[in-house]
Structure formats: C-alpha cells, structure tokens
Amino acid sequence: MPPSLALRMNHALPVEHRERLLRVGHEVSFRPGARMFDEGGHANRFWIIRDGTAALDMHVPGRRPPVIETLGVGDLVGWSWLYEPYVWQLGAEALRQLRAHEFDAVAVRLMCLKDPEFGRTVEHWVGRVLAHRLNAARARLVDLYGIYETKEPR
Amino acid sequence: MTAVPVPHRVVARRPETADTVTLHLEPVGAALPDFAPGQFAMVHSFGRGEIPVSVSSVQATGGLAHTIRSVGAVSDGLCAMRVGDVVGLRGPYGNTWELERAYGCDVLVVAGGIGLAPLRPLILSALAEPAAYRRVSVLVGARTPGDVIGRQEIDGWPTAFTGVTVDQPGADWRRDVGVVTQLLGRAPFEPDGTWAFVCGPEPMIRATARELAERGVPRDRIRVSLERNMRCATGHCGHCQLGPLLLCQVGPVANWAQAEPLLSVREL
Amino acid sequence: MTATAAPAVLDRDGLNALVAALVAQGRTVIGPTVRDGAVGLAELASADELPYGWGVELDAGRYRLVRREDGAAFAHSAGPQSWKSYLHPSRERLWSADRTSEAEIAYTAHEPEAPSYAFLGVRPCDLRAIAIQDRVLTGGRYADDGYGKRRRTALLIAAECTEPGATCFCVSTGGGPSADPGYDLALTEIVDEEGHRFLVRVGSDEGAELLERTPHRTADPVTQQTARAAVDAARDRMGRALPPVDLRSLMGASLDAERWDDVAARCLTCGNCTMVCPTCFCTTTEEITDLTGDHTERWQRWDSCFDLDFSYLHGGPVRSSARSRYRQWLTHKLSTWHDQFGTTGCVGCGRCVTWCPAGIDITEEVAALDAERAALGTETD
Structure with missing residues (x-):
C-alpha cells in the first residue's frame, strides 16, 4: 500500500479494528481559531480530520505561536496520547472551520491493552504517521528551495 | 546557420521575490518562432554569458516572459x-x-519554488480551455510566503483546487505549512485519469513523482522538468547529458517512467 | 560513375605528385609528420614530409617513435592528434555582440573558417570517427555550421592499416584495418621486393578526378592481392580487444559497479583521453569582452567531461567524484552514445590508452566490468 495512504486510519487498520475504533469516536467541530490542545497539556484525546485544516504550533513567549505544520483531510491530529508520559509536545488550533472524529485516548489505550493484535495495528499506523512527519520535517530542514553556497571558490 | 541571439527589449520588470525577477521581453526587430509551454530560451546577458531559462509567459504578439x-x-x-x-x-x-x-x-500541477515559473504558461493554457480538461489543480510549495512566485495571481486562477504551502511561515500566514506533497491528499483527481506536471528542486520532484505513482497516477503521465548544465542547447556541447538523455533535445520535460531510474543513480 | 574507377598504383613520386596537385588546387593538405617526438598532424607542403621510415612502440601510457628499415610512411598507428583538430577545432568564435548605443545591441554571426582541406593518411578508425562526428555535429535537428562547412569541402585520403599498434582494438568495436566507404581515395602501402608503392582505390568522383591528374599505373593483380593480404593479416594483429559482449547493456548494467572506485583511484581526471579521442566532441563556451566593455565575443572551446565545471549546476558540480566522471565518459562512449546518436562512440583507435598518464586501459576496464557483472550473476543464480 502506498505510504501516503497507509497513513490514513481507514486504510491502515483492518475493517474490524477500524469499526471498533470508530465506535469509541464521535464527531466534533472547531471554529477557526479554536484551540484543540496546548503544549504541556494532558494528551487524552486525538482526532482524524474530516474537513478543514488544523495547525500545529509552538508556544514562544512574546510571539504569535509559529506554525510547525498544517494537517488536512484524513490526517491524524495528535500522537502523544499513545506514548508515555501522554503529554502534548506541541499545540494545535483549527485554522479553518474543522470537522473531525474525536477519540478518547484512554479508552483506545485500554482497547490496545486488552487486544494486543488491535494494539499492534494501531501502533503500526501511528508509527508510520510519525515516520512520515519526520521525513517531511527533514526535507524542510534541508531548505531545498534555498540557494546552496558554492562548494568551490569561483 | 549558427543561432545568434536575437535582441529583445525589457518592456516590464516584476520583482517576484528577494532574488527573483520576471522580465517581460519584446523583440527589438524580428521575432523568434513561437515558444510552447515547457520550452526554454538561451538568454544572453551582454558581456556575461548565456543561461537556459524556461518561458514563464508566451504571448501571441511574440512577447515572452522569463522568470x-x-x-x-x-x-x-x-x-x-x-x-x-x-x-x-x-x-x-x-x-x-x-x-x-x-x-x-x-490536470495536476505541482510546483516547488521557482518551478512554478515554467508551469505558469501550462496552467494558463489549461484554464483557458475549461472544456478540454476535467479538473485542474495547482499545488505550490515555497520556502516562505515571500518566495511564492506570482502570488498576486495564483488565487485568481479558476482551478478546482489551489493549495499553497510554505516551509517557514511568517506571522501573518494563514495557509498551509509543510511539504508540497501533503497537499496531494486534498486535490481532486482520479489517479488513473490524471496527467501530472511537476517542476522544482530535484528532491522535491522525486518525492512528488513517487507519491503520485504510489497513488496510482501512471508513471508515463507524470511529466517532470529536469535541469542540467547547458551551453549550446543544440545537442552539440554534451553538457546536458543525464544518462542516455540529451536534455536540450529530448528534454527538459521527461516522463517519470524514464526519469526515475536516472535520478536514482548518484552523480549520473 | 567514375567512383568505380579501377584501382591504381602510385609510387613515392606518384604520391608526391598527388600532394603537389592538391597544393596546386589551393588545398590545405594535412597529414602525419614527425614532430615533437611523435607522429603528429600538420600542414604538408610535400609528401616528403610524411613519416617515412618511422614506426611507433605503444603501450598503456607509453608512446615511442622507432626507426623502421623499410622506409614505410604509414606504418605508425594513431598519433596524439586526430582530424577533429581541423574539422572541430579546439577554439572557434561563434558570434560577437556590440553595444551600439545606450540601449541597443547588435549581434553578428561569424563566418566559420573553412580552408579547403585535404586529409592525407586518414586511418580507417579515424574515418569511422569522422563519420561519428558527422552524425553528432550535423546529423541532428541542429547542425554545427563550422564543422559542416569544413567537412563538406574536405577531401579524405585514407591509409589502410597494415601495422596495427599494441593499443589498437578497432576490430572489437566493429571496425577493422580496411577503409569503409566515405573516403575519396584509399591508399594501401606496400613495401616489398617489387618496390615501395601504394595501391589506390577510388571512393568518389572527386577522388577519381584527382587520381586522373596524377601519374599512376593500373593496379596489377599481385599488388592488389598483396595489399589485401596485408590488411587482412592486420585484422588478426590487434594489440588489444574489448570483451566480445553487448557493451551497451554491460555499461547500462554497471552503473553501480565497484570497478569504478578502482579506476577512480588511478584516474587523474586530467581529460587527456577526451582530448585525444577522435570522437569526443564536447565543448563549452566563454564570453570574452574587450576593454571598452562595448564589444563581446562568444567563443566555443573543447571541454572535457572530466572537468568539474562540466556538470556545474548552481551550487556545485553534479559529478564531483572521479568515479562518476570516469563512469560518465566510458558509459557515454560505449553505451549512451547509441541512445543519443545511434552508434557507438568508440572506434578502437587506442589513443586514450596510449596517452593516459596513468596508463588506464579502457579494454582492461571494460573486461573488469564484465567480470564483475559475471561474478554478480553467479552469486544470484
């Protein structure tokens, strides 16, 4: 399966697991500018975007929070809920009107504990999302669009 | 007849970003043959030399623009x-x-940085014939909001989807942040009925084309614009070789099916 | 058609007369002559300047003139220069530009210099090399005018090989010591008890006319047979050979070969091989401005894929390692040349082997690549 699609929950999880997950989720919406979570907060929820855009940001005193990355339709918002100490590493807010499936992280973690096979597929899915974001962040670190310094004196 | 440069006058000059300028040119005397989107000219700066530059605008009047x-x-x-x-x-x-x-x-157009310039005449051609193409989407990636080429006009294009994403947003940026491939999930296209046109830095081309292929766009319908050193543009100087391709003759646009194996060899 | 004129025989005086006739026509006659300790190419005023009595001893990275008892003129193999020095010169002005007023620029094309050349003593490998450069420089969508103009007027007098050198391998590139069509006249030199003479075959009307004006006799069967036998024997006396495999696919499959690291450790990336190669055609351009700043000229000069700047792309060279540059040269020559121009780019003249200061031998490198591929094949079987 293409990595890009493997990041999507509905592709990453087998039908049975997907339906179990969706049973503990419910639909929510956020107005533009609404905060979804803040850095340092308890990571007890996560979302899958159905429509709209969310922006991940970082708290910098005296500055409007710089946006790290934006997430759109189908994207997973939040992964800190799966790993100890379950604390948000970044903040997030709705950039445009946002509709999403919201999940109770504690419930999902319990389901993972009870059914190791379910837990494995969830962890595999979130792991791939993380790998993808790491690669994208690395690509941006390289500053592809910048001009490289000439290697040799010319 | 050895091709000698034909004088063209700068009739307008538009700064695009801190280091990029679009020159609008009109022939001083005789005009060159018509350029088609994707083609390039060797542009001579008096006393300095020549470089290849794709056309970023083709006008019926013989006028051209180069970014x-x-x-x-x-x-x-x-x-x-x-x-x-x-x-x-x-x-x-x-x-x-x-x-x-x-x-x-x-039609899916994916541009990185100044790569939007060679794609611009293609976008305008596609939008000029709405009946000829299904959905036209334009995805643009740039370093900062100030590095988006022609940002005044992008949002005026009547596309099915236009996305602009940057690596480093400023305080006022309310649009996307991240690599351009993340916009692919939002553009409407039927993979096996899509033609994609990609231009930008080589790693961006590789990442985009791979993702498009993974999503099911046929590799021979992913058209990418490649760049190598170029001196003569007439197939005689040998500089623009990329493996079997003489890019000035069979390029600069290549299919991903053809380009992928070549771009995967280091220092080819 | 006179091109089918019967073979003739010239003696040394006849060859002198032939050169004299060419000079009288106003031709610039270029031929091999001893110069700077090698058989180079230079303008000849008379056939007496040919390297009569000189042979060569060749090896990888080695070239020595040796005296020959028989006094033969064409018993040396390819020297350091090839005919591209004349047809595709190392520097050529393309056009110039003048600033005629504050905001006006006038561009002027330069009429290419095209003396009426006669090339005397073109080796069969070099005849093939000229055909290859014809395709590269004039056979595509655009033509190099200077080359085309010089080439169209050049008269080619081939000298078939009867004394192949130790670095020669033309047979393994699909060629051989006999001249392919494309010459105006083809000479085969014979020195035996019957005397020193040249069998002359006619390849064009112009060649026939030239022969007509030169004292000659019709070729006798013995001379013809002797000449044929000497050329046939040369076919089996090549000093080297490329492995008898499909080189195009071998090179295509060897882009990741370890052998490139091995050769890169020896290669000085000096570009000698590209300068002496009779088919290497790459050029770069430079802008030369005068002191007023109002006149600028565009010059073309030979370039080499071994030069770092050759692949320069804003930021740095695409091919920065010696490995990648050697690979580019050899892969282009033997493989991607087919994709670009429909033929091989190697005629087996051996110059790159002889003139490599590190003694790198392309036949050895290709054999090593072939062995590496064969070994890989065994592993995966």
Missing part, C-alpha cells in the same frame, strides 16, 4: 536589467509539457 533567479554571474546580470535594456535570446529549444495529451483528464 530568473539570481544565482550566478549571468543571472545576476539579467536580474539587474531595467526596462529599456536589451538581452539576446536564442530559441525556442527543448520539448514541451505536452499538455494536449491530457485532454479529457484531470
């Missing part, structure tokens, strides 16, 4: 041109995007 980023002696000279100055042009050289092959299909 030039200042990265060396010749491009520095061209970027410093003022209205009224004269440059020499040879061309048109190279192949075209071959947009016409996308008739009846979804």
